Amino acid sequence: MSIKEKNFTNWSQNQLDSTITGKTLNNDCLNSLSELCSNSEWVREMAVQLYHVVLGFPFHIAGAIATSRDEKLLSILVNNLYSEIGENVGKDHISIYREFLYYLQLDCSRPEPNRLWKETIELEQSCKDNYSNHDMGVKLGALFAFESMSSRMVEKWHNALTVNGYPNNAFRFFTIHIDIEKEHAADILDVCAHYYKKPNFLDMYECGLSDVNSKLVNFWEKAYHYREECNCY
Numbered sequence: 001m002s003i004k005e006k007n008f009t010n011w012s013q014n015q016l017d018s019t020i021t022g023k024t025l026n027n028d029c030l031n032s033l034s035e036l037c038s039n040s041e042w043v044r045e046m047a048v049q050l051y052h053v054v055l056g057f058p059f060h061i062a063g064a065i066a067t068s069r070d071e072k073l074l075s076i077l078v079n080n081l082y083s084e085i086g087e088n089v090g091k092d093h094i095s096i097y098r099e100f101l102y103y104l105q106l107d108c109s110r111p112e113p114n115r116l117w118k119e120t121i122e123l124e125q126s127c128k129d130n131y132s133n134h135d136m137g138v139k140l141g142a143l144f145a146f147e148s149m150s151s152r153m154v155e156k157w158h159n160a161l162t163v164n165g166y167p168n169n170a171f172r173f174f175t176i177h178i179d180i181e182k183e184h185a186a187d188i189l190d191v192c193a194h195y196y197k198k199p200n201f202l203d204m205y206e207c208g209l210s211d212v213n214s215k216l217v218n219f220w221e222k223a224y225h226y227r228e229e230c231n232c233y
């Protein structure tokens with residue numbers, strides 16, 4: 001293994017490790033998700049807020065595709081979008097998410113903007129803007145930030161809903177994403193191997209990564225404190 005490859009391997013492993021130790025994943029909300037999910041009103045509100053993010057996601061991937069000039073990234077993103085529209089599991093992911101809403105007896109139409117938290121809107125906007133950024137560093141940093149958090153976040157939701165007695169068929173959306181998102185995050189880091197040593201790449205990567213990460217941290221913070229606002233306890 002060359003020094004360059006070794007350095008990149010160390011860097012990419014550090015990226016994965018920092019997701020686990022960082023606040024996007026290691027926060028009060030996700031750390032106490034099983035407890036929070038014991039309250040059905042909290043789960044129902046979270047389902048609505050996350051729905052807004054889920055609804056936007058395939059379109060943000062499409063935006064990343066349209067602004068990519070890297071063939072490997074194009075291939076990864078097209079596969080990602082292909083799975084979003086249901087080619088792997090026979091149903092598009094938004095429809096699978098709606099199974100969760102049906103189970104919770106929630107309205108499946110687009111949430112009213114005034115129902116959404118500021119933090120939810122800012123998170124979705126950050127993904128939209130950064131995924132479509134023409135700078136490869138910004139784009140890859142943003143993609144990695146969301147995919148790496150998501151791969152572990154869906155596992156936490158799967159476990160928390162299981163522990164609280166929700167039937168498996170109600171939260172299939174989280175279950176099917178556990179492996180898919182891990183592959184997506186690893187794929188993004190593979191593309192970074194081609195750009196890693198280019199001038200300014202890491203600075204721009206850090207911009208995309210930290211913008212999405214900061215919105216994720218704000219979102220989970222809001223979700224954690226929402227339990228007080230909705231008198232969940």
Ligand SMILES: [Fe+2]
Binds near residue numbers: 083084093177
């Ligand atoms: Fe998906």
